[in-house]
Amino acid sequence: MAIGTANFVRAAKLSDVPQGGCHAVQLQGHAIALFAHDGQVHAVDNRCPHMGFPLNRGTVHAGILTCHWHHARFDLSSGGTFDPWADDMRVFPVEVRRGEVWVDLAPRTDPQTHAQERLREGLERNLSLVTAKAAIALVGDGDPAQPFRIGLEFGTTYRREGWGQGLTIHACMMNLLPALAPEDRPLALYHGLTAVAGNSDGAAPRFPLRPLAGSTADTATLKQWFRQFVEVRDADGAERCIASAVQAGADHRALADMLFAAATDHRYIDTGHPLDFTNKAFEALDIAGWERAGTVLTSLASGYASADRMEESNEWRNPVDLIAILEDAFEALPAALEAGRARRGSWVANGTLTPVLLGEDAQEITDALLEALRAGATEVEVARAVAGAASLRIARFPTSNEFGDWDTALHSFTFANAVHQGVRRAPSAELLRGVFDAAMSVYLDRFLNVPPVRLPEPESDRPAAEARERLLPELAALLDRQQQVNESGLLVARYLYNGGDPARLIAALGSALLREDRNFHTIQMVEAAVRQHAEARGSADGVPVLVAAARYLAAHAPTVRAQGQTFRIAQRLHRGERLFEDE
Ligand code: FES
Numbered sequence: 001m002a003i004g005t006a007n008f009v010r011a012a013k014l015s016d017v018p019q020g021g022c023h024a025v026q027l028q029g030h031a032i033a034l035f036a037h038d039g040q041v042h043a044v045d046n047r048c049p050h051m052g053f054p055l056n057r058g059t060v061h062a063g064i065l066t067c068h069w070h071h072a073r074f075d076l077s078s079g080g081t082f083d084p085w086a087d088d089m090r091v092f093p094v095e096v097r098r099g100e101v102w103v104d105l106a107p108r109t110d111p112q113t114h115a116q117e118r119l120r121e122g123l124e125r126n127l128s129l130v131t132a133k134a135a136i137a138l139v140g141d142g143d144p145a146q147p148f149r150i151g152l153e154f155g156t157t158y159r160r161e162g163w164g165q166g167l168t169i170h171a172c173m174m175n176l177l178p179a180l181a182p183e184d185r186p187l188a189l190y191h192g193l194t195a196v197a198g199n200s201d202g203a204a205p206r207f208p209l210r211p212l213a214g215s216t217a218d219t220a221t222l223k224q225w226f227r228q229f230v231e232v233r234d235a236d237g238a239e240r241c242i243a244s245a246v247q248a249g250a251d252h253r254a255l256a257d258m259l260f261a262a263a264t265d266h267r268y269i270d271t272g273h274p275l276d277f278t279n280k281a282f283e284a285l286d287i288a289g290w291e292r293a294g295t296v297l298t299s300l301a302s303g304y305a306s307a308d309r310m311e312e313s314n315e316w317r318n319p320v321d322l323i324a325i326l327e328d329a330f331e332a333l334p335a336a337l338e339a340g341r342a343r344r345g346s347w348v349a350n351g352t353l354t355p356v357l358l359g360e361d362a363q364e365i366t367d368a369l370l371e372a373l374r375a376g377a378t379e380v381e382v383a384r385a386v387a388g389a390a391s392l393r394i395a396r397f398p399t400s401n402e403f404g405d406w407d408t409a410l411h412s413f414t415f416a417n418a419v420h421q422g423v424r425r426a427p428s429a430e431l432l433r434g435v436f437d438a439a440m441s442v443y444l445d446r447f448l449n450v451p452p453v454r455l456p457e458p459e460s461d462r463p464a465a466e467a468r469e470r471l472l473p474e475l476a477a478l479l480d481r482q483q484q485v486n487e488s489g490l491l492v493a494r495y496l497y498n499g500g501d502p503a504r505l506i507a508a509l510g511s512a513l514l515r516e517d518r519n520f521h522t523i524q525m526v527e528a529a530v531r532q533h534a535e536a537r538g539s540a541d542g543v544p545v546l547v548a549a550a551r552y553l554a555a556h557a558p559t560v561r562a563q564g565q566t567f568r569i570a571q572r573l574h575r576g577e578r579l580f581e582d583e
Pocket of ligand 1: 053
């Protein structure tokens, strides 16, 4: 607790403060407004806690100070506000000594506790400015995992439908945080937190089901029950199994095995969102702590039970019955895994699988995946190959397509990335079906690469390092204009192929993402691309996925950037800058 000892400073002569009026002073860097009201002198921070308007221009009536800008009202004695969007006003203890007003400037509150309380209030009332101020205070002075946990707890409690886009954005932002420039990190957290608040706004709260009391069912039994309940779309039964597995002590791998199995019992459910949400929930728990597993993972149950199943869709059945092809492949999976077991670690992705994955024959695609497994490829290796193919659909996406088709290609990629991350955590024959599903989705997206945009290639004539470094600010300028899709992809390739630092490029992409108003899919795209790029471990293989991310971002920029404006106001207030020139 940062509670200071008394630090009284002489502020003014009592006669300087007119009865019923106000006198403004500067004291050791504090702007203070002294109000004389009902025979007492009150000292308050002269910057309105809402947006900094000078409170000496406010009006006091019946002990309530009203700010004249947005009319927030404060109890003059305590500083408490009647308008939660404005925050409480800071008041300072006052003593009158021999005709002089003395003000105690010692800090009276624990800033971290106050910021946490304000963050909860911002989330509860979906107040972006309040949330921005809290995010800035909490990230600036402490561990970002702390406000992340508050957002996670809030989102999984106050949304009856459970895990949704808001929490996914929140997790994406937290994943991106280490790759961002330090000054962008509070902005990332702000975007995640406000996405959670927006997603819960007006929603009924969620009351998680309790585990089975006294049950002795083991994890294998609970997994079996769980899949049965999801199969018949019984969300309550499914949720109870998750809660019971957590209570039984299942670790993150066992829980992942259970949830990913159900998420892949049907084909590409809800265009991949439930599986992607599952992966994000696991990643969120890695950051926030697994003691929250019960609350977080039960929030996923309704998503599995209610999802559309691609067995029921025309495009997965006609003109080619992809479901039949997949079912044949799944039957062959155990034998393929067994055949490749002794050769694991020797498989080389020699560039032959990707052209097949991007080809025109669904049967050839599943055959090639099975063959890779027989040749010793691991679950992770085939999953990564499919994620790479999915990203190429975006890197080669021509702008002549319908605009909405960006999302079709995006869904395949984020699903493929989620399956890849899932098999890294808990490989299984069941989750491996997700790799095949992702491959079929990439196959279905083939019409989005007609004609394919040519991928930028390394140049023989390398620009000087100085010219290369100028490309990063140029990227930001490009993204100020609409539809600079090909130009942005080319710029990213030029920068990276010519020796540019991928970390600097990713930070620049992140910065460009954060200045736009939140778009769920663009955030998913950039986060998954950064994840996939990391898998390439600095090789040129990682370039196309960042080209894809830049192209997707360019297709969706610029927005009006209103959310960034709110954040900048909060930032200026936090820095103590004056928002009013004539203050
Ligand atoms: S109410 Fe005071 S600045 Fe908005």
